[in-house]
Amino acid sequence: MAHLSNQSHHAETPDHEDRIEIGSLTPHFQAHGFPWKQVLGYVASLLLTALAFVLVMNHVLPPTALIAVILVLAVLQAMLQLGVFMHLRESRGSAWQVIVLGLGFFMAAGLIIASVWIMMFKAGVS
Amino acid sequence: MSHIIAELFPPSTLRLFELIADVLIVLTTVSIVGVLTYTKKWVWLWREWLTSVDHKRIGIMYLIAALVMLFRGGVDALLLRTQLAFPNNHFLGPEHYDEIFTTHGTIMIFFMAMPFLFALFNVAVPLMIGARDVAFPRLNAVSFWLFAFGALLLNISFVIGGSPNAGWTAYPPLTELRFNPSVGENYYFLSLLIAGIGTTITGINFMVTILRMRAPGMTLMKMPMFVWTVLVTGALIIFAFPPLTVSLALTLFDRLFGSSFFTLGHGGMPMMFVNLFWLFGHPEVYIVVLPAFGIFSEVVPVFSDKKLYGYPIMVASVLAITVLSYGVWVHHFFTMGAGPGVNAFFGVSTMLIAIPTGVKIFNWVLTMWGGRIRFTVAMLWQLAFIPAFLIAGATGVLLATVPVDYQMHNSYFLIAHFHFALIGGTVFGVLSGMYYWWPKMFGYMLNERQGKVAFWLFFIGFLVTFVPQYMLGLEGMTRRMYTYPPGLGWSSLNLVSTIGAFTQGAGFLVIVYNVLWSMRYGERDLTGDPWNGRTLEWSIPSPAPEYNFAIVPVVHDRDAWWDMKQSGKSEAFKVKSSAIRPVHMPKRSAMPFLLGLSFFVVGFGMTFSWWVIAIIGGLGVLASLLYGAFDYDDFEELDPEVIRRTEAGLGRLQA
Amino acid sequence: MSQAVRRYEETEQHLPIEFADYHESVKITGFWFFLATDLLLFASLFGTFAVMRFDFAQGATPAQLFHYGPLILETLLLLTSSFTCGLAIYQMRRNNQKGMLMWLIVTILLGMGFVGTEVHEFVSYVGMGATWHKSGFLSAFFTLVGTHGAHVTVGILWALTLVVQLVQRGITPRTSRKLFTFALYWHFLDIVWVFIFSFVYLSSMTGGRIA
Amino acid sequence: MPKRHSPRGRHRYWLTLAIALGLTVSGCGQQYVVLHPKGPVATSELNLLILASVAMALVIIPVWMLFAYTLVRFRDNPRHEGVFVPKWQSSRLLEILLFVVPLIIVAVIAVPTVQKTYALDRLPPKKDPVVINVTSLDWKWLFQYPGQHIATVNYIEIPAGKPVLFELTADSPMNTFWIPQLGGMEYTMPGEVLPLWLEANKPGVYMGRSGQFSGTGFVHMVFSVKAVSSAAFNSWVQQVKTTAPGMSLATYHSIVKIGTMGHESFSSYPAGIFPTTTHGFTLTGSSPMKMP
Numbered sequence A: 001m002a003h004l005s006n007q008s009h010h011a012e013t014p015d016h017e018d019r020i021e022i023g024s025l026t027p028h029f030q031a032h033g034f035p036w037k038q039v040l041g042y043v044a045s046l047l048l049t050a051l052a053f054v055l056v057m058n059h060v061l062p063p064t065a066l067i068a069v070i071l072v073l074a075v076l077q078a079m080l081q082l083g084v085f086m087h088l089r090e091s092r093g094s095a096w097q098v099i100v101l102g103l104g105f106f107m108a109a110g111l112i113i114a115s116v117w118i119m120m121f122k123a124g125v126s
Numbered sequence B: 001m002s003h004i005i006a007e008l009f010p011p012s013t014l015r016l017f018e019l020i021a022d023v024l025i026v027l028t029t030v031s032i033v034g035v036l037t038y039t040k041k042w043v044w045l046w047r048e049w050l051t052s053v054d055h056k057r058i059g060i061m062y063l064i065a066a067l068v069m070l071f072r073g074g075v076d077a078l079l080l081r082t083q084l085a086f087p088n089n090h091f092l093g094p095e096h097y098d099e100i101f102t103t104h105g106t107i108m109i110f111f112m113a114m115p116f117l118f119a120l121f122n123v124a125v126p127l128m129i130g131a132r133d134v135a136f137p138r139l140n141a142v143s144f145w146l147f148a149f150g151a152l153l154l155n156i157s158f159v160i161g162g163s164p165n166a167g168w169t170a171y172p173p174l175t176e177l178r179f180n181p182s183v184g185e186n187y188y189f190l191s192l193l194i195a196g197i198g199t200t201i202t203g204i205n206f207m208v209t210i211l212r213m214r215a216p217g218m219t220l221m222k223m224p225m226f227v228w229t230v231l232v233t234g235a236l237i238i239f240a241f242p243p244l245t246v247s248l249a250l251t252l253f254d255r256l257f258g259s260s261f262f263t264l265g266h267g268g269m270p271m272m273f274v275n276l277f278w279l280f281g282h283p284e285v286y287i288v289v290l291p292a293f294g295i296f297s298e299v300v301p302v303f304s305d306k307k308l309y310g311y312p313i314m315v316a317s318v319l320a321i322t323v324l325s326y327g328v329w330v331h332h333f334f335t336m337g338a339g340p341g342v343n344a345f346f347g348v349s350t351m352l353i354a355i356p357t358g359v360k361i362f363n364w365v366l367t368m369w370g371g372r373i374r375f376t377v378a379m380l381w382q383l384a385f386i387p388a389f390l391i392a393g394a395t396g397v398l399l400a401t402v403p404v405d406y407q408m409h410n411s412y413f414l415i416a417h418f419h420f421a422l423i424g425g426t427v428f429g430v431l432s433g434m435y436y437w438w439p440k441m442f443g444y445m446l447n448e449r450q451g452k453v454a455f456w457l458f459f460i461g462f463l464v465t466f467v468p469q470y471m472l473g474l475e476g477m478t479r480r481m482y483t484y485p486p487g488l489g490w491s492s493l494n495l496v497s498t499i500g501a502f503t504q505g506a507g508f509l510v511i512v513y514n515v516l517w518s519m520r521y522g523e524r525d526l527t528g529d530p531w532n533g534r535t536l537e538w539s540i541p542s543p544a545p546e547y548n549f550a551i552v553p554v555v556h557d558r559d560a561w562w563d564m565k566q567s568g569k570s571e572a573f574k575v576k577s578s579a580i581r582p583v584h585m586p587k588r589s590a591m592p593f594l595l596g597l598s599f600f601v602v603g604f605g606m607t608f609s610w611w612v613i614a615i616i617g618g619l620g621v622l623a624s625l626l627y628g629a630f631d632y633d634d635f636e637e638l639d640p641e642v643i644r645r646t647e648a649g650l651g652r653l654q655a
Numbered sequence C: 001m002s003q004a005v006r007r008y009e010e011t012e013q014h015l016p017i018e019f020a021d022y023h024e025s026v027k028i029t030g031f032w033f034f035l036a037t038d039l040l041l042f043a044s045l046f047g048t049f050a051v052m053r054f055d056f057a058q059g060a061t062p063a064q065l066f067h068y069g070p071l072i073l074e075t076l077l078l079l080t081s082s083f084t085c086g087l088a089i090y091q092m093r094r095n096n097q098k099g100m101l102m103w104l105i106v107t108i109l110l111g112m113g114f115v116g117t118e119v120h121e122f123v124s125y126v127g128m129g130a131t132w133h134k135s136g137f138l139s140a141f142f143t144l145v146g147t148h149g150a151h152v153t154v155g156i157l158w159a160l161t162l163v164v165q166l167v168q169r170g171i172t173p174r175t176s177r178k179l180f181t182f183a184l185y186w187h188f189l190d191i192v193w194v195f196i197f198s199f200v201y202l203s204s205m206t207g208g209r210i211a
Numbered sequence D: 001m002p003k004r005h006s007p008r009g010r011h012r013y014w015l016t017l018a019i020a021l022g023l024t025v026s027g028c029g030q031q032y033v034v035l036h037p038k039g040p041v042a043t044s045e046l047n048l049l050i051l052a053s054v055a056m057a058l059v060i061i062p063v064w065m066l067f068a069y070t071l072v073r074f075r076d077n078p079r080h081e082g083v084f085v086p087k088w089q090s091s092r093l094l095e096i097l098l099f100v101v102p103l104i105i106v107a108v109i110a111v112p113t114v115q116k117t118y119a120l121d122r123l124p125p126k127k128d129p130v131v132i133n134v135t136s137l138d139w140k141w142l143f144q145y146p147g148q149h150i151a152t153v154n155y156i157e158i159p160a161g162k163p164v165l166f167e168l169t170a171d172s173p174m175n176t177f178w179i180p181q182l183g184g185m186e187y188t189m190p191g192e193v194l195p196l197w198l199e200a201n202k203p204g205v206y207m208g209r210s211g212q213f214s215g216t217g218f219v220h221m222v223f224s225v226k227a228v229s230s231a232a233f234n235s236w237v238q239q240v241k242t243t244a245p246g247m248s249l250a251t252y253h254s255i256v257k258i259g260t261m262g263h264e265s266f267s268s269y270p271a272g273i274f275p276t277t278t279h280g281f282t283l284t285g286s287s288p289m290k291m292p
Ligand code: HEA
Pocket: B169, B285, B286, B288, B289, B331, B332, B333, B350, B351, B353, B354, B355, B357, B358, B359, B361, B389, B390, B392, B393, B394, B395, B396, B397, B399, B400, B401, B405, B408, B409, B410, B414, B417, B418, B421, B422, B425, B426, D059, D063, D101, D102, D103, D105, D106
C-alpha cells in the first residue's frame, strides 16, 4: 500500500483505517419513486402484530405453546424493524453495529433465561 | 434550621480518622487553590483543564483523581487493619468499621481502579492508534466529570449526613429503608449511578475510537495488545453496566419511592438484586484486569527487547475471556442454593476461564524467553504481577470448585483471593503503566531508584498482608467482622497482616515522594522515546502536542514504531513542511463540567429527598443537554502554521 | 492505490447524506453501541419482571388489570409512528425538507398519543389500588413499562429540538445525522414495545402460566 | 446412590498430606477448622479442596520455576551477551501443549466438582434425619425442631452419627449458616427456604457463625452446636420439654426485635412462624402468603 498520508489531504484521503476497509458492507439505499420498502415493512409489522393478538384472544393453542409462538412473532418483528427501518447493515466502513447488536441480543436473551433458571431454586428439599 | 443541621451532621459523621484524611485532602486542595489564586491561574485552570476536551488532559485529571482516591481508600484500609490488629480491639466501633470497609471497597473499585485505567486509556490509546483524539471528545469530558462528581458525592457522605455501611455489594434487604434508614446508602446508589453513566459513555467512546479511527494500515491484527484489551473492556462495560444500573436504581426506588422490589415483604425478591449485581460484578473484575493485562503486553516486549510472543493467541484469549466472563456470575452466590444444576454449570464455566488466562501468562513468560530483560520500575511491577496473579487465579479456581466454596465463601480466604487479583493484577498493572507512560504524559521521567524502593516496600507489604489472610480463611474467620475474640488462633495472623498493610502504606508514601521529587529534579525526556519503545506513541514528542500527530502515520507492522526504526524510516518520519494540513480539532467546552455539576446537585438533592434541589439540578442537566444539542460550533480547523511552528520548535521539521 | 481505496471512493459518492461526512458517520456507529447498552438495560428490567411476575403478594394480578383495548391502541400508535419516522428519513435522503418535517411531526404526535394512552392506563391501575408498592409484580411491571414510556417521552422532546434545528439549518450532513440517530432510537423503542406487549401483556393473557 | 466417600485409605493419605501442609505453613493447630472436619460433608469438601490444591500446585510451581529461570537466564547484562532471539514469537507445539495441559487439569478438578455438587445436594439414604428449621434474625439464630416441637436460640444439640436436615430462612436481612467443622455454608434469605444437610461424626462442641454481614450486630451471630449420642439427644429434648418455658407469639415478636441474645430454649413455639411456602413471606412470619 502506498504512503497515503504523504499526499494526504484532510477531506479527501483516508485518515482512518476503516475508510480503507470500506466496501465490506456498502449501503443499499433507494431514494427515488415511491417508498415501497417502508410501506411493505409497515404492513408486515401490522400483520405480525395482528396475528399475535388474534392467537391470544382466541386461545388457539395451549398457553405454553402460545407464548412460544408470540415470542417467535416478536423476534420476527424485531428483525423486520432492524432491516427495513433501521438500515442495520448500512455503514461507512465495516458494519460493527451488526456484531455489537448481535452480541447484545445474545446477552439479553441469556440474561433473562438464566435469571429465571437461577431463581427457580431447588424444588423443595430432597 | 437546626433540624437541617442535625440531618446534615449526625453524630456518626464526627469521625476522627476519616476527618484527618479528609482534612489532608482539603488542605491539599486549599493549598492548590491558594497557589492558583496567588499566581492568578484561575482562568488558566478553567480554560486549560476544567473545560478541556483534550484526551491527554482528561487522562491526567483521571490520574490525579485516581491517586487521591488510592490514598483515601488506602487510609480506610489502614484503619481497618489497625482495628483488626488485636482481638477485642476498641479502636473503631462497629458502626464506624462497617462504614469504612464499605467505602474502602467502593472507592477502590469504582473510584480508584476504574479511573486509573481510564487515565491510561486516555493517555495511550489515541496515541497508539495514530488518532488525533477520541471519537467523542466532548463526551469524553462528560464521562470524566460524571465520574469526578460521582466520586465527590460519595466522599462528602463522610462529612454530611452519614456514610453507606452495607458493603460494596449493598445487598438488600439490609440496604432497604427498614434496616438502613440513614441517607448513607442513598449516597452509595446515587454516586454509583452517576459515575456509571460516565463509565458507559467511556466504554462506547473507546470502542468507537478503536474501531473507526485507527491510522491507515493498522488493521485489527496490527493493533497493539493494549488497544485490543481496551476494545474488549469497552464491550464488557457496555454490556455489564446496565444490570448494575438497574440493580442500583431499583433499590433506590424501594428506598425513595416505596416500590417493593427487594423488600422483606410484599413479594420482594432480594436475591434478584444479587443476581443483577453480579451480572455486572463479575464482568467488572475483568473490566479492571484486562486492561492491566494489556499494559503488561506492552511493557514486557519493550523491556525484553523482543516481540510479543503469540500475538494472535493473545487476541484469541482476550476474546475468550470476554465472552466467558459473562457466563460465570453465579459463582459469587453458589451458596444461595440455586440448585446443583445451576451450580455445576457455573462452576465449570468459571474454571474454563483459567485456560485462556493461563495462555496469557505463558505468553508473557515466553516473551521474556530469549530476550534481554531490563529491570526498570515499570517492568518490576509486571514481574511481581506474574507470581501474585498465579496465586490469585489458583485460589480463584478453588473458589470455583463448588463444594469448596461452601467452606470459603465470604471468609478471609476470599478476601485474600480478590486482593491478590485486584492488587496483584490491577494495581500492579496501573502502576506499571503509570511509570511507563509518565514521560509521555509529562515530559520527564520518574526517578528509577526511588521507584524501586517503593516497589519493594509495596510488594513485600502486599505479601505480608494477604498471605496470612488465606490462612485466616481456613481458620473460619469471615469478612466484615469488626472484631473477634482471642483464642480462635486468629490473633497473630491478623497482627502480621496489619504490619504488612502499613508496609504497603510506606511504599505508597515513597511513590508520592517519587512523583514530587521527579517533578522538580526528574530527567527530561527530550527524545520522546525514552524506553526504546515499539508503538506509535513513542514516535512523537513527550508530552505529545495538542494535535498528537502532525501527519497521520501509515502503519505496516504490528510494532509500528519499532518497524520504522528498524527499517531506518524513523528519520523519514520527520515532518515535511508541505505535507502539513489543517487538523480537525474539538473546541473546549464548559458543558461537560456543568453537566457533571448538575448531576451532582440532583444526586445530593435526592439523597436527602430534598426535591426542590433535585429539580433544580435536573433543570441544569436539561439546560446543559440543550446547550450541547444546539451548539454547532464545537470544532475548529487547526491552522497548519501553528503545527509547523510547534514541530519546528521541537526540531521535527524536515529541512 | 489499493483496490479497497478505489472502491471506497466509488462508494463515497453514493453515501446517503448522513454518512457523507466522516466525523458524523462515526457518531452513528457510537449511537448503535449506545442502543446495545440500552438493550441490556431493558433486558435487565425484563429479567426482573420475568423473575417477579408471580409475586403478587396482596396486589392485583394481570387478569384483573390488563385489557385489550388500550393495549391495541398503544401498539397501533407506536407501530404507525415507526412507519412515519421511516418516511421522514426517506424524505431526508431525498433532500425533501418539507416532507421530512411533516412526517417527523406526525411521528411526534403519534408518540404523544402513545404516551397519553399509557399514562391513562397507569392512572386507571393506580385508581384500582394497584400501586407499585403493592407487590413485587407491580413494581416490576410499572418499572419496565414505565421505563419504556419514559424513553418515548425523551424521544419526543429530542424530536422537538430536532424540528427546530432542521428548520434553522436545513438538511446538512450534521442535522441529517442527528435525525438518523433519532430514527434509530425511535425504531428501537418500537422493538422494545413489541417485546413488552408480547411478553408482559399477551403472555399473561394466554390463560396459563409457565412456572 | 453413588459412593460419596473415597476409600478410607486414600482418604487418610490426603488428610495426612493436608496436615503436613498445614504444619509446615503455619504451625499445627486445631484452629484450622476447615482442615479439621468432624463430619462427612466437611470431609468430603476438604478432600475436594486438597485434590484441587494439588492440581493447582502442579501448575503453579512449574510456572514459577520457569519464570524465575527466565529472569535469571535472560536478564540484560552490560555487554548484552547471551542468547537473544528478538523475533521469536510462535511455536505451534508449545502452544498446543500450553492449551491442552491446563485443559486436562481443569477437567481433573471439574469432574469431581460436578459429582460432588450433586452428591452433597442429596440426603444420604439413612432413615429419617433430624429436621431443624433455622431462622436468622437480627442478630440471633432461632432454631425450631418440628419433629420434637421445641425451639432454641443460638445453640442446638444434634445426635452424632445421624444426618441433620437444616431448613434455612430469614426474617431479617440475609445471613449464611455456617458450621465449618461440619460443612459449608448456605444463605438464609427472607422468602425462601433452603435445605442443607450436615452430620457430625462424633460428639463434640462445634462453633457456628454467620458468613454474611447483616449489620452492626453481625459479629455476634455465633451459635454453638453440641453433638451428642442419640440417647443423650433424646433426654435433652425431654429436658427442654419439661423445664423450658413455652414460646408465645408475643415472645416470638420480642425475639424478632433487633438486638443480640444469649442461649435460650423453649418447650413449644407458635404455629406458622416458619414459612411452608415461599415468596410473599411477610415480616412477622405469622401469615405466610400462598403462591397464586
Ligand atoms: C481483578 C479481579 C479479579 C480477577 C482477575 C479474578 C479472577 C478469578 N476469580 Fe475472583 N473475585 C474477585 C476479583 C477477581 N477475581 C473479587 C473482587 C471477588 C469478590 C467480591 C466480593 O465478594 O466482594 C472475587 C470472588 C470470586 C469468587 C466468589 C467466591 C465467593 O464469594 O464465594 C470466585 C468463585 O469462583 C472467584 C473465582 C475466580 C476465578 C476462577 C478467576 C480466574 O479468572 C482466574 C484465572 C487465572 C488463573 C487460574 C491463573 C493462571 C492460569 C494458569 C497458569 C493456567 C493453568 C491453570 C489451571 C489449569 C487452573 N472469584
